[in-house]
Amino acid sequence: DIVMTQSPDSLAVSLGERATINCKSSQSVLYSSNNKNYLAWYQQKPGQPPKLLIYWASTRESGVPDRFSGSGSGTDFTLTISSLQAEDVAVYYCQQYYSTPVFGPGTKVDIK
Amino acid sequence: EVQLLESGGGLVQPGGSLRLSCAASGFTFSSYAMSWVRQAPGKGLEWVSAISGSGGSTYYADSVKGRFTISRDNSKNTLYLQMNSLRAEDTAVYYCVKVPAAMFFYYYMDVWGKGTTVTVSS
Numbered sequence: 001d002i003v004m005t006q007s008p009d010s011l012a013v014s015l016g017e018r019a020t021i022n023c024k025s026s027q028s029v030l031y032s033s034n035n036k037n038y039l040a041w042y043q044q045k046p047g048q049p050p051k052l053l054i055y056w057a058s059t060r061e062s063g064v065p066d067r068f069s070g071s072g073s074g075t076d077f078t079l080t081i082s083s084l085q086a087e088d089v090a091v092y093y094c095q096q097y098y099s100t101p102v103f104g105p106g107t108k109v110d111i112k
Numbered sequence: 113e114v115q116l117l118e119s120g121g122g123l124v125q126p127g128g129s130l131r132l133s134c135a136a137s138g139f140t141f142s143s144y145a146m147s148w149v150r151q152a153p154g155k156g157l158e159w160v161s162a163i164s165g166s167g168g169s170t171y172y173a174d175s176v177k178g179r180f181t182i183s184r185d186n187s188k189n190t191l192y193l194q195m196n197s198l199r200a201e202d203t204a205v206y207y208c209v210k211v212p213a214a215m216f217f218y219y220y221m222d223v224w225g226k227g228t229t230v231t232v233s234s
Contacts, residue, residue, distance in 0.1 A: 031218075040220035042157075049207055049224040050157065061222070093157055097220050100173070101147075101159040 002026050002096050004104035012112040019081040021107045023094035028074045031098065038098035041070055041079045044106075045090045053092075054079065086111060114138040114223045116208045121228030128198050132228060134191040134208030142166070142186035145211040147221060148193050150204035150230075160206070161193060165214035176202075198232045205229050 003026040013019040029038045037057035042050040052061045054070035057077055067082045081088055089111060094104040120132040134146070147162040161182040162171045170182050181194040191208055210223040 038218060049226055051224065052220060052222050055220040055222075095157075095220065097218060099217075100171075101221075103157040103159070106156050 002029070002099055002102055004094055004096055004102050006092075006094060006104040006107050008107060009105075010108040010110065012110045013081075013084045014112045015086065016083050017112075019084050019088070019109055021079040021092050021094075021109070023072075023077040023079070023104050025075045025077075025096050025098075029096045029098035030074050037073055037077070038096055039070075039072070039077050040095045040097065041068075042093045042095065042103075043088075043090045044093065045087075050093065081109070084109070084111070114210065116210060116223060116225030118206065118208045118225045118228035121206065121230045123231045123233065124198055125234050126199060126232055128232070129194070129196045130198065130230060132193040132195065132206055132208075132230070134193075134225060136189045136191065136208075136210070139210070141184075141189040143214055145214060145216040145219070146184060146191045147209045147211060147216065148182065148191075149207045149209050149221070149224075150202075151207070151227075152201075152204045155204075158204075162211070162216040163191070164216055169216070171216060195230070198230075200232050203230060203232050 005024045007022045039057040041054040044050040058070045091106045115137045117135045148160040163182045167184045179197045183192045205227040207227045208225040209221040212222045213219045
């Protein structure tokens with residue numbers, strides 16, 4: 001199975017500042033035939049179910065604010081929140097769907 | 113509006129059984145694969161099982177294979193998870209999740225229910 005890791009485990013960012021979360025897969029999730037990275041990002045606020053933010057590594061789900069962006073390819077990916085808002089406090093998970101789905105351990109984002 | 117509503121969770125003794133249900137609305141249920149994902153208390157997300165839109169293909173995580181059975185009734189827009197031989201480590205919130213394609217593999221999960229809690233304890 002592909003193993004997913006995330007860094008940092010947690011971070012605290014001032015309101016309006018940038019938050020960056022990294023995700024690494026143990027093997028490439030780039031499918032060469034269509035040049036797509038099989039990587040998604042989810043946001044889980046306290047007491048709520050996860051919510052899809054980003055798929056195909058960089059495609060924003062409908063309705064997701066454009067301060068959220070995804071980048072990366074192959075084995076290394078990044079979720080960036082360009083200007084942190086109070087409502088962005090949550091745990092963020094990456095997930096590969098190149099093979100049997102596996103989630104990263106999560107990164108907790110708080111306000112500094 | 114797409115909605116997924118889980119039910120059937122509760123307290124069960126080790127070795128017992130439980131059947132979860134997920135009522136779907138707001139989309140053509142039979143056109144989409146569905147999945148169950150669980151989250152143990154204070155822990156991360158773990159994919160459990162999935163089923164194709166037609167119900168003809170099913171998939172399981174190694175941790176539940178041989179004990180859990182996923183099924184669906186497309187006439188009732190309902191997804192099920194039959195859980196047998198339950199263990200303490202199966203204690204979790206179980207989420208019903210929609211996949212944006214008829215086949216499960218190679219797709220992300222786009223809509224999540226609110227979850228139902230399963231507690232396995234004596």
